[in-house]
Amino acid sequence: MPTNLDFTKENTHYATHGLHSYAAKCPPQLVKYGLQKYSKIGDLVLDPMVGSGTTLVEAKIHKRNSIGFDIDPLACLISRTKSKFISDKVIEKAYLAVMNKTNKDILLLQKKTKSLALIKRAASPEFPNIDYWFTKGVQEKLALLSFHINNTKMNNKVRDFLWVAFSGIILTKVSVANARDIIHSRHHFLKHQDEPDVLVKFERRILKMRKQMREFGQLCGDLKIQVNVRAGDSRSLPIKNNSIDFIFTSPPYATALDYPRAHFLAVSWMQSALGVDIKKYKQTGEVYIGSERGKTQEKIYDTKLGITAQSVIAQLNGIDNRKSRLVERYFHDMACVISEMNRVLKPNKYVVIVVCPSHIRKIEIPTHKVFTEIASSLGMKLVAQHLRTIDAGKRVLPYVRGGFGNRMSTEYVLIYKKGS
Numbered sequence: 001m002p003t004n005l006d007f008t009k010e011n012t013h014y015a016t017h018g019l020h021s022y023a024a025k026c027p028p029q030l031v032k033y034g035l036q037k038y039s040k041i042g043d044l045v046l047d048p049m050v051g052s053g054t055t056l057v058e059a060k061i062h063k064r065n066s067i068g069f070d071i072d073p074l075a076c077l078i079s080r081t082k083s084k085f086i087s088d089k090v091i092e093k094a095y096l097a098v099m100n101k102t103n104k105d106i107l108l109l110q111k112k113t114k115s116l117a118l119i120k121r122a123a124s125p126e127f128p129n130i131d132y133w134f135t136k137g138v139q140e141k142l143a144l145l146s147f148h149i150n151n152t153k154m155n156n157k158v159r160d161f162l163w164v165a166f167s168g169i170i171l172t173k174v175s176v177a178n179a180r181d182i183i184h185s186r187h188h189f190l191k192h193q194d195e196p197d198v199l200v201k202f203e204r205r206i207l208k209m210r211k212q213m214r215e216f217g218q219l220c221g222d223l224k225i226q227v228n229v230r231a232g233d234s235r236s237l238p239i240k241n242n243s244i245d246f247i248f249t250s251p252p253y254a255t256a257l258d259y260p261r262a263h264f265l266a267v268s269w270m271q272s273a274l275g276v277d278i279k280k281y282k283q284t285g286e287v288y289i290g291s292e293r294g295k296t297q298e299k300i301y302d303t304k305l306g307i308t309a310q311s312v313i314a315q316l317n318g319i320d321n322r323k324s325r326l327v328e329r330y331f332h333d334m335a336c337v338i339s340e341m342n343r344v345l346k347p348n349k350y351v352v353i354v355v356c357p358s359h360i361r362k363i364e365i366p367t368h369k370v371f372t373e374i375a376s377s378l379g380m381k382l383v384a385q386h387l388r389t390i391d392a393g394k395r396v397l398p399y400v401r402g403g404f405g406n407r408m409s410t411e412y413v414l415i416y417k418k419g420s
Contacts, residue, residue: 005030005388005413012391015057015216016082019209020168022052022075023183023257026250026354027391030413031058034248038350038415039064043245046344048234048337049289053079055248056227061219064246067239069232071288073274073281074167074263080229081160085217088210091161094154095206098162101148102141102199109140121147127268127278132189133177141198142166142176146269163273165209167266169201176201177265187262234289235336239344247341250354252290254330254365255323260285261293289333296325303335306373312365319361327360335374342378347420351380356390356411368412375416384415 007029012018017028031054039045041063047055050068052075059066060083068083070076108118124130124139134142149162169175175182176198180190217223232238234249252259260267260282268278285293305313309331316324341351358365372382389410 003384003386005033005386006391008389008391013212015061015219016209016212017054017057019082019212020052020078020164021172021183022078023259023262024250024253024356025052026054028054028058030354030388031055031248032062034350034352034413034415035059035062035064035246038352039246044243046239046244046247046341047249048237048247048341049249049251050079050229051075051250053082053229054250056083056229057216059083060225060227061216063222063225065226067228067230067244069230069234069237071231071233071284072259072263073231073276074267074270075259076229076231077160077274078164078167080227081157081164082216083227083229084157085220085223086155086157086161086213088214090155090158091206091210091213094152094158094162097152097154098145098148099199099203101152102144105144105148106141106199125268125271125278127264130268133179133265135178135192135195137195138176138198142170142269145198145202146273150273159273161209161213162206163270165202165205167270168205168209169198170266170269171263175265179265182265183262187265234340235333237340237344241343242346244344245346245349247345247351249341249352251334251337252288253356253358254290254367255292255294255326255360256290256358258285258291258293259288289337290330292326294326294329296322296329301328301332303332303339303374304377305331305335306370306377308366308373309370312363312370315363316361319363323360327365331370331374334371338371338374338380339378342375342380342418345418347418349418350383351375351416351418353414353416354411355414368414371414372416375414379419380416381419382414383417384413386413387411388413 007027010029012027043064045059045064045066047068050070056066056068056079068079122140122143124143170177171182176196178191179187181187264282271278285291286295313324313328355367357367
């Protein structure tokens with residue numbers, strides 16, 4: 001009997017899974033399936049492209065130690081916060097302190113005479129088109145809120161929690177920014193009829209997140225289970241050979257999403273917290289796996305692609321040379337990732353990859369077949385392959401229209417086993 005992995009009527013926002021919006025999030029029930037079928041309690045689980053941390057949250061709930069890497073600093077912040085329990089009392093104390101200071105500053109801003117220190121606290125960061133994306137009133141409140149989150153004395157885990165809430169009122173369906181489709185890389189201008197109340201939205205976000213964190217704590221039980229989130233590139237993992245018990249990951253799509261461009265409206269306000277410069281951060285999109293802004297010139301690849309990948313690249317080359325080279329780069333990058341997963345995985349252990357085939361310039365990109373050819377060349381055996389329907393109402397995915405083809409509606413769950 002076929003395995004049903006659609007989960008169309010399941011709640012995908014339990015515990016901390018709904019803490020922050022994120023493009024192309026994997027349903028937690030799918031991770032749970034992989035953990036329970038291919039790993040055991042106490043195992044060390046890896047997600048080399050951790051995204052918003054779904055794998056780590058489920059690993060914690062199901063008593064598996066875990067480690068996750070991501071090249072994007074906001075992704076690391078979100079996944080770190082989602083996968084580590086924080087006491088509600090500790091959150092409340094820090095939150096109230098930040099809100100009190102912010103509200104006092106807002107009242108002071110209404111006076112004719114303002115101190116230089118207050119003016120500095122209310123100053124917005126410099127980034128392109130800030131007045132286009134944010135009204136002046138919203139800018140002042142975001143500036144004050146971010147200042148006090150950054151400078152109020154508190155535990156760093158709690159500070160991360162508040163930063164996630166801050167990002168969450170910008171990167172969401174109903175944003176304080178003048179934007180819609182903000183989770184996608186191509187968000188569009190949308191002027192609010194009434195100026196959004198930043199502090200009200202922040203308060204509501206915090207209340208919701210506190211409830212989610214309490215539920216996460218109840219589900220975890222064993223708080224001694226270790227979670228480690230690190231900035232890193234999945235093409236070169238700082239992990240010892242044969243040290244991981246199980247891998248679950250959902251890679252980016254080929255040329256479909258640009259995370260730095262999608263995230264910049266929040267990251268611009270969080271540069272010191274994330275340790276990034278917004279200009280350089282946006283430029284890093286060129287090196288993200290699957291980025292449509294990827295560099296293609298003078299690239300020397302040290303892996304040989306299989307017949308399926310070569311056929312797709314050749315078809316695209318006759319229609320759109322740049323897209324062809326981007327897809328070629330994507331496949332070579334993913335060959336590096338799969339090679340790294342094979343290297344760090346223990347013998348006879350399993351990898352689950354969730355991948356979505358797509359269309360580019362109306363050419364089918366059978367990514368699942370390409371991945372299996374790569375894995376096979378490394379000695380990894382495909383032991384199972386499941387096709388599942390994506391719930392469009394729950395998983396934020398890029399639209400691919402017109403000359404590109406149809407919206408992604410199905411994806412493959414690929415299970416590989418490493419040889420002995």
